[in-house]
Amino acid sequence: MVINIFEGARRISLLIAGVSTAITLYVAYIYEPYIIANYSISHPNGQFSRTENDCPSDAARHYFSPKTKSGKAVAINLCLLAMSFGKDNDRLIPYRVDENNLVWGAQTYSSEISQYEKQLESLFKMSIEDEAKFEEESVNKYKNIQVKSMVSA
Known part of the structure; x- marks a missing residue:
């Protein structure tokens, strides 16, 4: 054979x-389309604010992925803005306000900031408007991908 x-x-x-x-x-x-959103916070008692800007170089960054009520994952880039501290104006990340109303700050990769980032992640809630926008963005991305795949075929 x-x-x-x-x-x-x-x-x-x-x-x-x-x-x-x-x-x-x-x-x-x-x-599943991947939605990315940028938020920032500038003070331990401050609110999360949605932004289109990138984090400044002296800020800390924390990434996590909560889900919308319908189950869509959203990648959150949380920017922890730095403040000037002391006579030398050291740029530190504010992470705590004590009982005397003094703001505490620490370096970006310190254990205090790591704990603060976890705390912020647990406190994070998407607004109803943001959640609706993310849902719409997800649907639009999926439709765009379908159209592009049909055009390229």
Whole structure:
């Protein structure tokens, strides 16, 4: 019996094409658009404010992904803005207000700031308007991807 290398290669290439098509269809089926939102906070007693700006270089950044009420994940980039402290105007992240109304600050990667970031994450609540905007943005991103995939096909 003669072995035909080309016939074997053709079968292997068909198998690879079939598997890659199945994987592509599966990924397209489970794809969920990724929404990113920037928020900042400037004071331990302050409010979260939505912003379109990037964090300044002296600010601390914390990333987490809460879900909307409908279950869509939103990537939150939380910017903890720095303040000037002391005579030397050291730029520190404010993390606590004590009983004498004094603001405490620490370096970006200190344990105090890490604990403060976890505390802020647990306190974070999306406003109803922001949540509605994220839902709409998610639907629009998904529609844009569908249109682009049909155009490129």
